[in-house]
Amino acid sequence: MPLTEPSPFTYHPTNRHLHLHYPSPAPKWSHALPVGNGRLGAMVYGRTDKELLQLNEDSVWYGGPQDRTPRDAAAHLPQLRQLIREGRHAEAEELVRLAFFSTPHSMRHYEPLGKCEIEFAGMQGRKVEGYRRWLDLEKAMTSVVYAYGKEDGQKETVRVRRDVIASYPDQTLVMRVRASERISFVVRLNRTSELEWETNEFVDSIESRDNRIIMHATPGGKNSNPLCTVLGVSLDDEQEGGQVEAIGNCLRVTSAACTIILAAQTAYRHPDPFQATSSDVAAALQQPWETLLSRHIANYQSLFNRVTLRLHPDANHLPTDQRLTTTPDPGLIALYYSYGRYLLISSSRPGHKPIPATLQGIWNPSFTPAWGSKYTININLQMNYWPVTTGSLPECFLPVVELLERMAVRGKVTAETMYNCRGWCAHHNTDIWADTDPQDRWMPSTLWPLGGVWMMIDAMEVLKVHYDGDVHARLVLLLRGAVEFLLDYLVESKDGQYLITNPSLSPENTYIDASGAQGILCEGSVMDITLVRWAFELYLWSNRRLSNHPSPLHDKVKSTLSRLPPLIISPKTGLIQEWGLNDYDELEPGHRHVSHLLGLYPGRYISSTTPELKQAAARVLRRRAEHGGGHTGWSRAWLINLHARLEEAEEVQRHIQLLLNNSTMPNMLDDHPPFQIDGNFGGCAGIAEALVQAGWEDESERSLKITLLPAAPGGWKKGEVKGITVLGGHVVDMSWEEGQVGDAVIVRKDGSDARLVVAYAGGKPVELKPGKEIILSDGDSGSNICKGFRVSVRG
Structure with a gap:
């Protein structure tokens, strides 16, 4: 007998090892499932009475560019350096508050695009049978199937299936709705906060006409990006009685098979967002669902299928949220790895004026998001892109290259105005406008001008794995500018032996000096000196790779490299000294940052060729663990990579289990708390690091x-x-x-x-x-x- 095709209204996967799946709808955002095409994204709830899609578009930010550079910083820089050198912490910090903090103190923040709600007429309160929702990582599609139970007088249940994709080729969100008989539902757009009872609506207008809903909005703040969202519906069964009716500001749909297309644009990319969005929707509505789906899958799989991982045993028959509450089976760890690559593909793609993944990727539900949902560049943005290299996704890094090019322009003003330095620099945050000035007024993080240097290092390290001559040509002048800044920013140590950074700090950490006083600002933290050494070595590598004649900076860079201080092991603790030449005590031994181990991971300065440093690094990690280290999702992810570099397999396993059990939400997104996507990306990289590692055995890379x-x-x-x-x-x-x-x-x-x-x-x-x-x-x-x-x- 011929095999019968399985019903589309049941859950019958052949690739369940690549599924996140659940037996009930999402009660809140932390259970909803993400889709994205790099620019446009949604969190899909899979509800049966009122479906909810929380929407994002990556250029929807509050306000335009700002001029925040502290104008009096450079005049007070010599005084600040002297106060730090003399250990006069309170005076140094007071001077920073007066002359080195920016006004306004905050950069711009990322905002939601809005919501799409679909209310199914007459279905509230009806019994639901056979429910299952899932995210298929192989197809980048989230789906839900269920049946409404029989009511009096009905012969059959009503079976329903909905599929949602975020198409990169068509630059749209697409929902396919199918039912075993014609059903009715109302589609609405709005722009309210993640609180479902919120009544404030951040829109300019919403109207419906024909088969479209059009929403215009302008985020607050001077020179903000106006946005436009357009939703359109096409029916498969229009000739058989299917209907779309515009009523008020919504659409009423009656159909057994229809496709909903949603697009959004802002003035960041298009001078007329309405025209651009309408064009996107019109083009997609001309295509049948099967064509839209096949184009989407082919494009997505050209990236996703480059790497596959299976680990056994695999308890993929269990719902994903249930698996997260027990000791993770190896199959769940492989799923977490694949999910990390899926999220990176879905939140960072090349294109016209591409934007990198933020602290929340592209999936921010709040108008007042934690840390502005922007780019923290003292670890978090860097961690977002750790899977690029081993995960074979260099295209996903191109939005960072674009951001660096814009940061170099803004950063030149920052470097000159604040530090009297050539080149360019950036502090510990940036935003959509590539702001490079100090962010916030929190002393342990704000005055740290090496964030841009670390981003440049990551860009060059991607080239070392996935070399691209065109990208290298774009990065050459940016790297030179970062190196020029460092050459000018370095000062001699007190004894004249070394060149060090001042002001310096170890991001977000605090020390206790010999007198018992607490301090933050220092000279030549290990984090700083590691970054300086790394940037200089990459500059020399870049010149060799391009076969350039020695640049004017070549000799200066080589001589400066020879005067950088080494990593020092404390004689009293056996730990690597976090604050460089000073053997300070830690105020918080379990601190979430492990900045002084940057040379272990992602760097390669601590390895089997430096056994004493490797042992000292292991002691640092043991001390962090003994005092509660890794209590945030992203810091736990960093620990996985650090232990992998130390070849401590069971510590890798322990931290993966803690990451999944304690710092992962039911939808497998990372929980700082609150949600930060860097833990997903860092954990993904750490799993790969446990499987394969590589290092050059000679400087010539032969x-x-x-x-x-x-x-x-x-x-x-x-x-x-x-x-x-x-x-x-x-x-x-x-x-x-x-x-x-x-x-x-x-x-x-x-x-x-x-x-x-x-x-x-x-x-x-x-x-x-x-x-x-x-x-x-x-x-x-x-x-x-x-x-x-x-x-x-x-x-």
Whole structure:
């Protein structure tokens, strides 16, 4: 007998290992499921009486550019440096409040686009059967199926299915509504806060006509971006009695199969948002659902399918929220990894004037979001993009490149006006307008002008994995400007031996000096000096890569590198000294930031080649853990990566479990609390770091060591991964079972002539050449769990 096609009104997945799935609607935002096309996004609740989509568009921000640069800072910089050097903390901080803080003290903040509500007529209170909602990471589609129970006089239940996608090719949100018989519902747009009982509506106008709803709004603040949202409906069954009627400011739809298209634009990208949005909707309405869906899936999978990960056992038959409350099964950890890549693809894509993922990605529900839902660049924005390299998503980083280009322009004014320095700089936040001035008036974070330097470092590190000559050409002058700033900003240490930063701090942390006084501002924190060293080395790498003649800065950079202070281990604690040359005590030993271990991860200055520093870093992490460290989602994610670099597999497992159990919401979004997406991205990167690591063994980058399963926990007994990209652009595929690796294939980057050596979790490295296959014995690897391990290199 021929196989029958499964009903679209039931949940029958063939790829449930890539599903977040639930047996009930979302009661609140933390249960709703995200979709996004990089610019336009929604949180989908999957309700049966009044469906709710909370909407976002990434250029909807309060207000326009501001002039906030402190005009009197440079005149007081010598005095501030002297006060810091003399340990006169209170006086230094008072001077900062007077001359170095910006007015207004806050940058602009990100706002919601609004809401779409769909109210199903006559369905309130009816019994619901067979309910299931899910997010399919393979298709980037969220769906819900259910049936309304029989009422008196009815012969059959009414079965319903809704699917939602955020299409990148068509730049729209698309909802498909199907039912077993014609149903009626009302569609509304509004712009209220995340509080469902809120009555204040932040709109200019809402009107409906024909099969459209049009909403105009202007976020507050001078020179704000006006926005326009347009929603349109097309019917499959118009000839059979399906209808769309515009009533008041909403649409009443009667249909058994229809498609709802929603688009939004602001004046940030288009001088006439209404025209641009109407065009997007009209074009999508001309296409059948099947075409819209296939275009969306093909585009999305061209990115998502580059990397796959399976871990076993996999309890994917259980609802996702239930799995999060118990010891995570390995399959849930693999799902979390895939979800991280899905979220990055969905919140950061190239295009016309692209914008990076914010603290909340693109999914901000609040008009007063935590920390403005902007870009915190003393760790958080950087962490958002950690999965780009190993996760093989370099296109998703292009919005950061665009932001850096704009920051360099604003940052030149900041560098000159505040510090009398060449080049450009940025402090610990930025916004849609690439603001580079100090943000907030919180002393432990505000006066730190190396945020832009760290962003430049991340940009260059992406090139080291996914080299792109066009992107490199865009970054060259930006990197030079960041280096010029550092060369001018450095001052001699008190004894004249070293060059250090001043003012400096260790982001958001506080120390206790020898007199027992608390301090924040210092000279040459480890975070600062690591960033300076890293930026200088990348500048020299960039010149070598481009085969340039030595630039005018070349000799100065090399000589300055030789005068930077080393990492110092405290003789009294055995810890790496967080505040550089000063052996200060910590006010908060369990602090969420671990800035002085930047050289361990994402840097590579602390490794097996520096065993004493590696041991000191491990002691830092133990001390943090003993005092409650990792209590925020993103900081827990950072700890996963740090322990992976130390090859501490069971600590990796412990922190992943804590991240999932304590810092992950039912929809698997990260909980700081409140929601911050950086924990998702940092956790995603940490899982990859436990599976594969790579590092150059020489400055010329002619010998690359690749370590397989360096920190994979014992519970990950069986698995397979494909597509992990490492330094130099080489791609790693491998599988393992019961702790024994079966096959590993390394696909060599086109044109690379680097020597490749491979090791397994601390085993003896073995050199591999193209076309060569080696079966490692116990003696080769130094570990009997490696017996029978076969490695080949292709390309």
